[in-house]
Amino acid sequence: MIVEMAKGASKEQINHVVERAHSFGFEVQLNLGTEKTVVAILGSDTGKASTDAFAVLPGVEHVARIMKPYKLASREFHPQSTIVNVNGVEIGGQRVIIMAGPCAVESEKQLTETAKAVKGCGAAIVRGGAFKPRTSPFSFQGLEKSALKMLDKVRTEFGIPVITEVVDIQNIDAIAKHADILQVGARNMQNFALLKELSKLRHPILLKRGFSATVTEWLTAADYLLAEGNQQVILGERGIRTFEDSIRFSMDISSISVIKRFSHLPIIVDPSHAAGHFAYVPSIAKAAVAAGADGLLIEVHPNPEEAKVDGLQSLNIPNFEKLMAELKPIAKAIGRYI
Numbered sequence: 444m445i446v447e448m449a450k451g452a453s454k455e456q457i458n459h460v461v462e463r464a465h466s467f468g469f470e471v472q473l474n475l476g477t478e479k480t481v482v483a484i485l486g487s488d489t490g491k492a493s494t495d496a497f498a499v500l501p502g503v504e505h506v507a508r509i510m511k512p513y514k515l516a517s518r519e520f521h522p523q524s525t526i527v528n529v530n531g532v533e534i535g536g537q538r539v540i541i542m543a544g545p546c547a548v549e550s551e552k553q554l555t556e557t558a559k560a561v562k563g564c565g566a567a568i569v570r571g572g573a574f575k576p577r578t579s580p581f582s583f584q585g586l587e588k589s590a591l592k593m594l595d596k597v598r599t600e601f602g603i604p605v606i607t608e609v610v611d612i613q614n615i616d617a618i619a620k621h622a623d624i625l626q627v628g629a630r631n632m633q634n635f636a637l638l639k640e641l642s643k644l645r646h647p648i649l650l651k652r653g654f655s656a657t658v659t660e661w662l663t664a665a666d667y668l669l670a671e672g673n674q675q676v677i678l679g680e681r682g683i684r685t686f687e688d689s690i691r692f693s694m695d696i697s698s699i700s701v702i703k704r705f706s707h708l709p710i711i712v713d714p715s716h717a718a719g720h721f722a723y724v725p726s727i728a729k730a731a732v733a734a735g736a737d738g739l740l741i742e743v744h745p746n747p748e749e750a751k752v753d754g755l756q757s758l759n760i761p762n763f764e765k766l767m768a769e770l771k772p773i774a775k776a777i778g779r780y781i
C-alpha cells in the first residue's frame with residue numbers, strides 16, 4: 444500500500460502514519476521527496492488493512508493499493524490455470540464446454556426432449572432452472588424440488604452432468620444432491636452468506652458476474668467460494684448493464700482476457716442473458732469462443748413460443764444445431780475443440 448502525504452505534511456503526521464503501519468505489524472519504507480513524502484507500507488498481508496485506516500490520518504492526501512483485493516482467485520497466488528472436473532467433463536482444458544437447456548425446467552417432457560437434442564448436437568452439460576430468481580414475485584418461480592428430481596433423472600438417463608441455480612441457503616443440500624454444478628446467479632454474486640455456505644461444499648460452482656459488478660468485485664466474490672477450500676469454481680460472464688438499451692445487457696467480451704490474465708479460474712460465457720433475443724445469441728457465442736472462453740451457457744427450448752421464462756432469448760433446436768456447427772471451426776482455429 445502506498446500512502447502519499449500532503450505537501451507540507453509535518454514530521455509528526457508522517458510518524459503517525461509509520462506508527463499506525465507498525466501497529467498492524469507492517470514494515471515501512473519512507474521516500475522523503477523534496478515536495479512530498481511517500482510512505483510504502485510493506486507486508487504479505489497488507490490486504491487485511493483497509494486503505495481508510497490510513498486515509499483518515501491527518502496529513503494524508505491519498506492511499507493506493509498495489510496488491511489486488513482478491514487473492515485466492517488471482518494468478519499471482521495460483522499461477523497454473525485451474526481445470527474444474529465435473530464428473531469427467533473438464534472445464535478450462537482444451538475442450539470448449541457447451542452447457543445448454545431451458546431457462547427453467549417446465550415439465551419432464553420439455554426437459555427430456557431438450558436434453559436429448561442438445562446432447563445429440565454435442566453439448567457436454569445440460570442446464571435447467573429449478574429455482575428461478577425472478578424480478579417480480581408474481582412471475583413463474585420454477586418447479587423447485589420437483590424440477591431437481593427431473594434433472595437428476597436426466598443426468599442418469601443421458602449420462603450427462605446438469606447445472607442448476609441455487610438462490611438460497613436452505614436449498615443448498617437438495618441441489619447438491621441432484622445437480623453436478625451449482626450456479627450462483629448474477630443477482631446473488633455478492634450474497635456473501637450464500638457464498639460462504641457454498642464454499643463448504645466440494646461441488647463445482649458457477650459464479651455469474653453481477654450485472655453492475657467490476658471484474659475486481661467479481662474475483663473478490665470468487666475468493667469467498669475459495670476461502671474454505673472449494674477449488675471447483677467457474678466464472679460466468681453474462682453481460683453488464685451499460686447505457687446501451689438496444690440489447691438486454693452489454694456483453695463484456697474483454698472480461699475474458701482480463702480474467703485469463705489475472706485469474707487462474709476458468710470462464711464461461713452466457714450469450715443468452717446478454718442478448719435477450721435469440722437473433723443475437725449466435726454472434727455473441729461465436730465471439731466468446733474466439734476470445735478464449737472455456738465454455739458457453741446457452742438457453743435452448745424445444746418450443747420457445749411456449750416457454751414460461753426467457754422464450755425470446757431461447758434458441759430452438761434447429762438454431763442450436765446450426766450454432767454448434769458454426770462454433771466448431773472457430774474452436775479449431777484457436778487450437779481447441781467442442
Ligand code: PEP
Nearest residue numbers: 572628629630651681716
Ligand atoms: C439464468 O441463467 O437462468 C439466470 C437467471 O441468469 P443470470 O443470473 O445471469 O441473470
Ligand code: MN
Nearest residue numbers: 546742752753
Ligand atoms: Mn433465463
